Amino acid sequence: MSFKKLHPDLLEALERFSIENPTPFQKSSIPIIKSGSNVYCTAPKDSGKTTTLILTTLQKLKCEAVGNAPRAVVIVENKENALELYDAFLAYTKYTEVRVYVGYKELHIDIQKSEIFEGIDILITTPTNLHKLFLLNGVSTSQLLLCSIDDGVFLKQKSEYNAMISITQSIIKCQYVLYSESLHPMLKRFEEHFMERARFIQK
Numbered sequence: 001m002s003f004k005k006l007h008p009d010l011l012e013a014l015e016r017f018s019i020e021n022p023t024p025f026q027k028s029s030i031p032i033i034k035s036g037s038n039v040y041c042t043a044p045k046d047s048g049k050t051t052t053l054i055l056t057t058l059q060k061l062k063c064e065a066v067g068n069a070p071r072a073v074v075i076v077e078n079k080e081n082a083l084e085l086y087d088a089f090l091a092y093t094k095y096t097e098v099r100v101y102v103g104y105k106e107l108h109i110d111i112q113k114s115e116i117f118e119g120i121d122i123l124i125t126t127p128t129n130l131h132k133l134f135l136l137n138g139v140s141t142s143q144l145l146l147c148s149i150d151d152g153v154f155l156k157q158k159s160e161y162n163a164m165i166s167i168t169q170s171i172i173k174c175q176y177v178l179y180s181e182s183l184h185p186m187l188k189r190f191e192e193h194f195m196e197r198a199r200f201i202q203k
Helices: 008-016 024-034 049-060 079-093 109-117 127-135 152-156 158-169 185-192
Strands: 039-042 072-075 100-102 122-125 146-149 175-180 199-202
Touching: 008 049, 008 079, 024 039, 024 049, 024 199, 049 072, 049 079, 049 146, 049 175, 072 127, 079 100, 079 122, 109 127, 122 127, 127 158, 152 158, 152 175, 152 185, 175 185
Parallel strands: 039 175, 039 199, 072 122, 072 146, 100 122, 146 175
Antiparallel strands: none
């Protein structure tokens, strides 16, 4: 597999970054993620997991802005990771209309609610912050297509694990993709909750 089957806007972005060929992890993971399956993606650092997350998210949204409710959510561990991933997404969405928003507990929840209400396509946030938004009707999941979890080992922490379970109980249907460097037994337990019939990619 090459990158040729991706959206033209993504191919242009990859060309800008002089990325010509997918990593072995990307070769095996991107087609499976594009198929719509729930996927556990386990690979070492610098295998191309974050770029895969960005490419498959934007591919799923067809690199366009639609409606007001988020169509993709990206779960991260903390504010620092959220802001870092936000900047990475902006590099790829620079010449598109895709609206990326980042939310975290240090930003007042009412500000987040009002800014999300104005219309976003991708929401990057932590499990506990997203759970709080759900409780306050601050975000709709009616249009949600994809929920990706970046570097998901942090979900072995009980508070984050429980928040993730609660979040997924509020989502009627979407695709879940969990990226991590190792598959902790607690992450494997998500199969019993929202990672039904998940496929496994390990590099």
